[in-house]
Amino acid sequence: MEEKTPQVRLIAGLGNPGPEYEHTRHNIGFLVVDRLAAHFESTWKKSTKQDALLAESGELILVKPMTYMNRSGEPLAELAQFFKIEAREILVVLDDLALPLGRLRLRAGGGPGGHNGLESIIVRFGTEDIPRLRIGIGAAPREGSVDYVLSRFFEEEKPLVRSTIDRAAEAVKCAIDNGLVSTMNTFNKTEEP
Numbered sequence: 666m667e668e669k670t671p672q673v674r675l676i677a678g679l680g681n682p683g684p685e686y687e688h689t690r691h692n693i694g695f696l697v698v699d700r701l702a703a704h705f706e707s708t709w710k711k712s713t714k715q716d717a718l719l720a721e722s723g724e725l726i727l728v729k730p731m732t733y734m735n736r737s738g739e740p741l742a743e744l745a746q747f748f749k750i751e752a753r754e755i756l757v758v759l760d761d762l763a764l765p766l767g768r769l770r771l772r773a774g775g776g777p778g779g780h781n782g783l784e785s786i787i788v789r790f791g792t793e794d795i796p797r798l799r800i801g802i803g804a805a806p807r808e809g810s811v812d813y814v815l816s817r818f819f820e821e822e823k824p825l826v827r828s829t830i831d832r833a834a835e836a837v838k839c840a841i842d843n844g845l846v847s848t849m850n851t852f853n854k855t856e857e858p
Contacts, residue, residue, distance in 0.1 A: 764801025
């Protein structure tokens with residue numbers, strides 16, 4: 666009997682809470698799950714037990730951890746335990762400095778690639794088998810990557826950022842409906858958007 670690909674049950678957008686971080690490069694994960702919540706006509710609600718915002722659509726749960734990026738794993742692990750969701754049924758949406766602005770890269774697992782939020786999740790779950798959708802935010806200057814990821818997008822980048830958020834939301838919906846492999850084949854194309 667063929668092993669069934671696990672279904673995506675929880676979408677976790679990574680970012681930092683607070684108005685000073687809104688619309689920064691590091692918060693593109695939040696922007697994607699916000700777009701999905703609007704698409705599913707779901708409302709964000711503060712979790713009473715976990716430090717996170719949740720938006721539910723049927724069986725699907727959208728999450729924005731409110732612990733700051735470096736501690737994203739804590740509320741996600743608690744939510745996964747509460748809802749009985751396995752690590753491989755989670756899709757983490759996050760920014761990636763190593764990818765050109767607008768590029769999407771979906772993977773079923775792997776290391777954190779220098780991303781502290783993803784590292785927190787991997788450490789907390791004890792596995793690298795956590796699907797993730799990395800969204801290119803462009804390369805930082807040689808010195809100052811922290812300032813860069815916490816900066817807002819330049820005016821000339823905003824049209825590409827908007828279309829990238831739309832494409833990332835489409836990729837997530839595709840992963841929910843068709844599984845990771847099919848979605849990777851469609852959205853991991855090497856050509857620029």
